[in-house]
Amino acid sequence: MATYKDWTRGDEQCFTSDVGFGPRGDYYHYVMVKGGKIVGFGEEQGNYAGGIYSSPEFNTECFKHEKERLKTQYPELYEKIKDIPLAKIYKPADKAIYQPKGKAGEYAAWACNFYTGCSNDCQYCYCKRGVLSHVWSTTPQLKKCFKDTDDAIATFRKELDYYIANSSIKSRGLFFSFTTDPLLDETGGLTVEAAEYAIRKRVPVQILTKRADGALRFVECLSQMLGGIRPFHKIAIGFTLTGFDELETNASLTESRIHAMRTIHALGLRTFASIEPMLDLSTTEDIINCTLGFCDLYKIGLLSGGKQPIDPKNLFSFIPNITYKIGNAGAKVYWKKSISDLLDGAVYSHPAAVDDDYDIFSINRQWPHNSQQPFNPFML
Template sequence: MSFKGKAIYNPTGKAAEYAPWACNFYNGCSNDCNYCYCKRGVMSHVWSPAPTLKKCFKDEEHATDVFIAEMEKNIDQLKEHGLFFSFTTDPMLPETLDFHMNAICLAINHNVPVQILTKRADFLHYWLFDENQIIHPEKKKLIAVGFTLTGCDEYEPKASLNVDRVKAMLELHKRGFKTFASIEPVISVQASYAMINAVSGWCDLIKVGLLSGGKRTYKPGEIQFLFEMLKADTRGSKFYIKDSMVEYLNLDREKLPTHFVNQDYNIFK
């Protein structure tokens, strides 16, 4: 059975590879990444260069009320599988950080694990060192923070620098949070592997995905080379290679080494 609420829903298609449950409050993003899938295709009609509250919500108070109702309706499934923030914006943008943190805290206070994917590093001081302790220490085990790491700052003009994202991830790891890296899209194999090499061994999960079909300009053999490097990397991180890479290399998931995980891998267990 599929659930499709105003805030919480079951993703389909490529998004389902990231999480079985997700939450979107806003459309649009001020990171303004050149490759963003929301700028084109089915999402292009609602994309904007700044986060805009979805039209189904009257205001942020209404959005929060809807979120609580939908969360409580699906609480058992959400406790089991967690909740992903977000596919249609960056939840850690300065413009919407307070609102998203309120929703995230509501989730973890209901014992719902949360995955956050961001290209920001500037939220870290606010989050970790605020005297009001936004996140209670006992709830850290319910949060996994992921950073998109392409290694190509020029394609992400208004996001935090990739090196600052790595530093933020390391700080979170040291403080006991689960962390994951989204190496997607692979724009430059060399840059992507540099990012993987920087975080492997202490980042809990590394996800790797290719550019969409029409944009791929990879040199012969370089994606195979990247895969061979991942196979040889046994420093402790888990790897999930997305369907785009599996199909590109014609791989059999059942024959991958044990440090590769499947789509249903639960970072919290």
């Protein structure tokens, strides 16, 4: 005789297939209904495993087809739920998480923005121009699509869960942020809360800041929230290092940022430097010399808009020497598209020179390139 574990609680119902019994306990498939609509398909496997495996928020393709699968594999369960409609499939509005386009897309495949505006007040900031100029302020403002910070983090979690199930975000990681410094006093709280959730979900996190104090505070808070930072926690902290403090009015001094990078790297976290805009070759080389040994990746690009201060002829000889130096220290460098564009499409080839999709968490810190000279020419 068939046995079922159907139940009803308020507007929630659970319909099950015939209950079987194995060495680990009861085994059956079930369908969850709420408000008259199917909200989940699940299975129970005794004390081994179980739970919802398909819902309107996750595995959406599976959710659309699961009802038909029950028709052939569990017909008695299908008969119970055949006339119950599926809940509306969740589609994120990309309020918090989105895929950057254009030049931002060169920097990260996935990004999160909670705020617009930044108190660093950098003179060269691209956000002061273009589409964000009309909402830009030196006081960070929570984006208008969020009711409050609680709504912002709830939206973030829902969007991240969806993208984990339906995209490449677990392999490509999540970047904070393009429309503010994510580690200001005003923005750091949401950043650390979101980063903790992402890391627990095994989503790599990369954060770019000009705040030395904010970066150290972030690492301390995150470590407490996670019960310690472990090697499998994929976290990378980056610092913008142009070397021109006078253009970065309220940011931490370059010296402080470098010291914070050294401290964070010593804790076992990945670190990277964003040298963009590169305003002077000599200053850039000084920054690299000061950070070799505790910076895993350098991202180097040119000024966006305005008169270009870098001479292409000097840049052409600068790139091989710097790439060799970085590679010999066991680090990597990404020369951004703006560099190649200035050099009429030339791209320098070297084991230490990587593309925009390079995974910072795959770097082998023990690898030094031992050749005595840069060995590959530019390639067109």
